[in-house]
Amino acid sequence: MHKKVIYKSVLVLTLVLSCSCNKYLTLYPQDGTTRQAYWQNKEQLQSAIIGIYSSLIQGTASTSNKASSSPEMAETLFIWGELRADNVSAGSNATADEVNLMNENILSTNVYANWTSLYRTINYCNNFLKYAPDVLSLDPTLTKAKLDSYMAEALGVRALMYLYLVKTFGDVPLKLTPTATDNDLVLLAKSPQKDVVTQILADLKTAEGTALRTYGDQASDKGRITLYTIYAIEADTYLWTYDYANCIAACDKIIGSNNFGLISGNSSFFNTMYANGNCNESIFEFQYDGSTTQVNPFYGLTGGAPAAQLIAQANVIGGLFPVDPNDDKNVDIRSSIAVNSGLQAIWKYVGTPNSSAQLTTTTSYRHWIVYRYAEILFMKAEACAWIGGRGTEALQIVLQIKARANSIYVQGLSLDYPTDPTDALAVTNYILDEKNREFIYEGKRWYDLLRNAKRNFPNNISILTNALALVLQPAFQQTTLAKFRDVNALYMPIPNSDILLDPNLVQNPFYK
Structure with a gap:
């Protein structure tokens, strides 16, 4: 088992980098000598970079009353990636905000x-990128190569944060x-x-030059930014x-490295991929660990079924x-991993293999997987579908993953298998259908639907509306279809609290 904790809360880092308010646009940091005394040696630099990763898992687990708090990051990414899509329903303890997201009845509050x-994490990265280079002249034992590898990590995390933001909000500060x-x-x-994306890619290209391929241990290789995370x-x-x-090209750099692969779809699949984590298929994961009370938020969200949120x-x-x-x-081996049908429970994060037992609030420390090798294959397949002349290659990639999952469709062509590999839209629909099975409840589905719905908008909006027709309450179906005639409705509103505090922030057009 490779579940060694690699990020721990760093108190001095919190004093240096944290701010007294939670809102990004009103971050008030510590002034005075604390920061000046901090960036002095390589040990502090190591603490600072680990502190960036610690910020990814900071926060409190989900509760039914979050009106005065900010959801922690994994919860936020799960909600953003799943609730507006077609795989989640409201449980008996769902909050009003969760139900409103599912019904596309979204307010900026x-x-x-x-x-x-x-x-918050972006600010940690910005602090590191500004002050870390000064340590090179203060600590003769710090090498330029070590500093540069740290800088690549900070650039990679910042790029990832901004990518989530543009996918969710569109234009962002x-x-x-x-x-x-x-x-x-x-x-x-x-x-x-487009300007934020330009910056993301610039940061990643810079990081490519100095990011490490390995840290020498499995937990660090899966829990810290590596060169392969940059490529992902x-x-x-x-x-x-x-x-x-x-x-x-980016996918092929990961594939060609031969450092990753699809793990076996045997009886150990659930344990290897989800219960234990940090497997050979993994590229980057948030490292929760119950032994240090670093539990994830998913028991609060999906645990306690059938009385779950x-x-x-x-x-x-x-x-x-x-x-x-x-x-x-x-x-399909993924079926019982995704769902406990008897409880209608989302099972990946709170369930136990071959059992109806659920984890508890103190043992809910499954990792949040950001990227794994199967997604690299799916991304390449979707790109092949649209680049021209590579539709057959795209379908063959999908069949690899179907075969690993023991999918019933592997044995022959199902009705949804495209008969014309040059039909990019049909091939893409097939890819998305299978990717949904593979990555259900891993925070991917909404972004997959959105990415394809906004291509040549509004010509492909049916990719999204057909999926949502399965889950929207009848009272919201027609209004949602009308909303989605405006591409701006596909993004989230800018937080109302930040609009009130920053006169330069303008609400996303649909929500004005």
């Missing part, structure tokens, strides 16, 4: 219209300098999405912007994972 956790003193407080306007973020960014050639959508059970009518032993 929704607790999940909140970017605090991401901008772009801040590249730290809020390190009171004089650094800036009221920022939004930057166009690049591939994701290029796919988001429909730059298919560069997406394929969030449960599996009914069509997932039997629809997304149908049983072979001719052989009930021929099942």
Whole structure:
């Protein structure tokens, strides 16, 4: 088992980098000698870089009353990536904000219209990128190579945070300098999405030159930014912007490294991928560990079924994972991992293999997987579908993953298998259908639907509306279809609290 803790809360880092308010645009840092005394040696630099990773798992687990708090990052990423899509339903303890997200009835006061956790981490990265280089002249034992590798990590984390932000909000404030003193407080306007993407790619290209391939141990290789994480973020960014050639090139760097692969789809799959974590298929994960009380938020969200906040959508059970009518032993191994059908429970984060037992609030420390090798294959497949002349290659990639999962469709062409590999839209629909099975509840589904719905908007909006027709309450179906005639409705509103504090921030057009 490779579940060694690699990020721990660093008190001095919190004193140096944290701010007294939670809101990004009103971050008030510690002034005075604390910061001046901190950036002095390589040991402090090591603490600072680990502190960036610690910020990814800071926060309190989900509760039914979050009105006065900011959801922690993994919870935010799960909600953003899943609740507006077609795999989640409201449980008996769902909050009003969760139900409103599912029904596309979104206000800027929704607790999940909140970017605090991401901008907090961005500020940690900005502090590191500004002050870390000064340590090179202060500590003769710090090498330039070590400093540069740390800088690559900070650039990679910052790029990842901004990628999530543009996928979720569209245009967002772009801040590249730290809020390190009171004089650094800036009221920022939004930057166009294309400018933020340009900065993301610039950061990643810089990081490519000095990011490490390995730290020498499995937990660090999966819990810290490596060169392969940089490539994964690049591939994701290029796919988001429909730059298919560069997406394929980034994917091929990971594939060609031979450092990753699809793990076996045997009886140990659940334990290896999710219960233990940090497996060979993994590229980057948030490292929770119950031994240090670093538990994830998912028991609060999906635990306690059937009386959970969030449960599996009914069509997932039997629809997304149908049983072979001719052989009930021929099942997709991902079905029982995704859902406990008896409880209608989302099972990946709170369930136990081959059992109806659930984890508890103190043992809910499954990792949040940001990237794994299977997604690299899916990203390459989608890019191949659209680049021209590579549709057959795209389908063959998907069949690799179907085979690993023992999917009932592997044995022959199903009705959804495209008969014309040059039909990019049909091939893409096939890819998205299978990717949904593979990555259900891993925070991918909404972004996959959104990315494809906004391509040549509004021509492909049916990719999104057809999926949502399964889950929207009848009272909201027509209004949602009308909303989605405006591409701006596909993004989240800017947090109302930040609009009130920053006169330079303008609400996203649909929500004005």
